[in-house]
Amino acid sequence: MENSKDRRKHRRFKVALPLRVACEPAGEVFLTSTEDIGEGGMAFILKKALAPGTPVACVAYLTAGNPAGKVSLQCRILRTEVLGGDRIKVTASTDSYRFLPVETHV
Numbered sequence: 001m002e003n004s005k006d007r008r009k010h011r012r013f014k015v016a017l018p019l020r021v022a023c024e025p026a027g028e029v030f031l032t033s034t035e036d037i038g039e040g041g042m043a044f045i046l047k048k049a050l051a052p053g054t055p056v057a058c059v060a061y062l063t064a065g066n067p068a069g070k071v072s073l074q075c076r077i078l079r080t081e082v083l084g085g086d087r088i089k090v091t092a093s094t095d096s097y098r099f100l101p102v103e104t105h106v
Contacts, residue, residue, distance in 0.1 A: 021046070
């Protein structure tokens with residue numbers, strides 16, 4: 001039987017990067033970290049489930065303390081999985097991304 005990892009077009013990297021997630025259009029902002037990330041998407045943990053299809057604007061901080069290490073990602077929620085307690089794993093696909101200039105504050 002095929003699982004979701006087998007269907008991915010892009011490789012995912014298991015890495016915990018600080019992540020800012022802004023839900024559109026509600027304007028809610030969450031601070032979390034990635035579970036894994038790749039060119040086509042990412043997974044992260046939130047305390048709130050987001051509906052599939054919800055657009056989110058994310059900023060991943062690639063290097064702690066280095067403002068040049070920020071990437072802006074426009075994503076769409078694919079699915080959520082309740083892990084227990086108030087932990088919900090969120091999987092999102094990346095529609096677009098760009099590296100932010102050094103002076104950009106988010």
